[in-house]
Amino acid sequence: MSRSWKITAFAARPVVEAALVAHEDVIAWDPEMVLSGSEIAEDKPEDWRLEVWLPRKPDRVDKAAVAALFADGAPALTIEELPETDWVTQSQQGLEPIRAGRFHVHTPEHAPLAVAGVRDFVIPASRAFGTGQHATTAGCLAMLTHMKRQGVVVRNLADIGTGTGLLAFAALDLWPQALATASDIDDVCVGVVEENAGLNAVPMGAGSGELVMAVADGMAHPVLQVRGPYDLLIANILAGPLIELAPHFADALVPGGQLLLAGLLETQEQMVRAACRRAGLRLAARLVNGDWSILWLRKRTGVRARSSRPGQLPDWAKHW
Structure with a gap:
């Protein structure tokens, strides 16, 4: 005190x-x-x-x-x-729980939901807990749940710019046998992710169903490179880095691999999508939470992609 x-x-x-x-x-x-x-x-x-x-x-x-x-x-x-x-603790006041997709996320000051079929995660406020990402985090949780229900299979995933580790934890909950890697440019996140993993019974390690943490700027890190290519990449960061990293994300994905992007304002969406199109990534679905866009994209498999409208999320995924 x-x-x-x-x-x-x-x-x-x-x-x-x-x-x-x-x-x-x-x-x-x-x-x-x-x-x-x-x-x-x-x-x-x-x-x-x-x-x-x-x-x-x-x-x-x-x-x-x-x-x-x-x-x-x-x-x-x-x-x-x-x-x-x-x-x-003072700074946590006003951080209301997130309820999105099959997930409920709360700080220690709030009780778990304890409802069958809903995974509770407790994430204390910390140096890596950004309140500005609250809406985008909810959108990513909803989109990950939607991807799972659409039949997406993930054996190897990475969460780029992980912060608290939450989205990596959620992806491992949906695909519990996957290899998982989390990275962040800020080395303080290593301790934060390890602490949060312990609080939520998420195993750290290099094996199936475990999470590896790395300090990395973008995709240029030996751990990220040696553990790829990935079936799923998650990046809840900012529009500028998303545009810059789009070709690197595409290079790190298997053909037909999935990319989940967030941290961009709706007004920035077209610029991000244009960069992704140039990298061979095509929109599968999108949602908007407040001013923020959440994008699910797929890497082209080499066969000319059909032109189609992105899928719409079901109602259950839109409850924040």
Whole structure:
């Protein structure tokens, strides 16, 4: 237990959402500064606040880092010292459970669902738990469930930019005999993934039904290369890296392999899809959760692909 501080900025919803997206692209962001964006009240859905928790009194550098997230000038920043508490727990408030597809994801402050046919995952807030990915995480969980019900078979999978490890855990739950690899550019995620794996009884290791963790920038890492090619790649990151990595994803997939992409705004979807088409990847299904697009693509098998509209998700997959 220790003293903690909070920086708050009030702005319109699109401004706060843009700041959250900008934060995901800051390489040198201090991992002790945890962000959250939320509406001020249910009856004011367009009035939002950005909150930043710190385990210390914010200095000039901290305030400048928060202000820099706002492209058109930062709103007024308020700074307050919080009562003596666990600052990580404080930052978790407002992280409501995710219910998507066959999964229920919650922080330790919420109870498991404990319903037959639904897999509960407990994921504590941590340096790798990004609130900006909450909607995209839900979309990926729903899409993975849909892929399984559509008959997709996965023997070898990788989750690129895994963060907490959650999507790799979910994929292993759906395809329990698969080889699984998770990677992230941030080495702090190694400990986070290992801790979360232990909390959720996900075995770490290199064998069937186990998860290997690697620190990697994109696909250029010996572990990712030697364990490929993959039946399924998952990447819930950002539109820019998705566009850049599209040909590398295609190279790492078996013919007919599956690619699940998220972290892109709906306004960025056409650019991402264009990059994927150039790499020989074709859309199988898509869904939109709020402002975020989730895309399921397939690698062409060498036979000329038929032109067809992407499949639509059933109603069960759309409940967030």
